[in-house]
Amino acid sequence: MFLSKKKNLFLTQFFLPYTNPMQKINLLPLLFLVCLIGCGGNDDTVTNNNPSMDNESDEITPPPINNPPSNFSLISVPNGTTEVNFKPSFSWNNATDPENGTITYDLLLDSNSNPNTVVASGIQETSFTIQDNLKFDELYYW
Numbered sequence: 001m002f003l004s005k006k007k008n009l010f011l012t013q014f015f016l017p018y019t020n021p022m023q024k025i026n027l028l029p030l031l032f033l034v035c036l037i038g039c040g041g042n043d044d045t046v047t048n049n050n051p052s053m054d055n056e057s058d059e060i061t062p063p064p065i066n067n068p069p070s071n072f073s074l075i076s077v078p079n080g081t082t083e084v085n086f087k088p089s090f091s092w093n094n095a096t097d098p099e100n101g102t103i104t105y106d107l108l109l110d111s112n113s114n115p116n117t118v119v120a121s122g123i124q125e126t127s128f129t130i131q132d133n134l135k136f137d138e139l140y141y142w
Contacts, residue, residue: 069095069103077142085136090142091127109142 072095077088090107097103107128110117120128134140 067098069097087130089129094126109140111139113141133138
């Protein structure tokens with residue numbers, strides 16, 4: 001609120017110092033000249049603050065490649081198993097990351113042959129036990 005009052009006060013003092021309409025001066029050319037001078041000069045220099053660009057040659061450096069981790073295989077519960085516990089424990093061998101990054105696993109389980117229901121995500125261990133009972137006489141895929 002203070003700034004808007006100050007701005008209005010400035011405009012009043014700048015444009016209305018003349019009380020006689022015949023003495024008003026057209027300030028538009030003066031403002032245009034001030035703007036033109038203020039925009040002059042060679043200030044078109046672009047500063048490169050992007051760390052992914054090489055400042056010497058202005059070439060874009062591609063981000064490092066993140067290769068996928070190695071494949072892993074299911075240890076238990078094997079595919080095609082029947083008479084599974086109502087709260088099965090799944091385990092798998094450890095995958096390795098070529099860049100030595102942290103690997104996490106998502107467990108997908110549902111009655112679709114191509115499961116898309118995430119039961120657990122961000123698992124850092126190589127095993128997981130289902131927390132809710134599976135339905136009796138239901139065909140599951142994982």
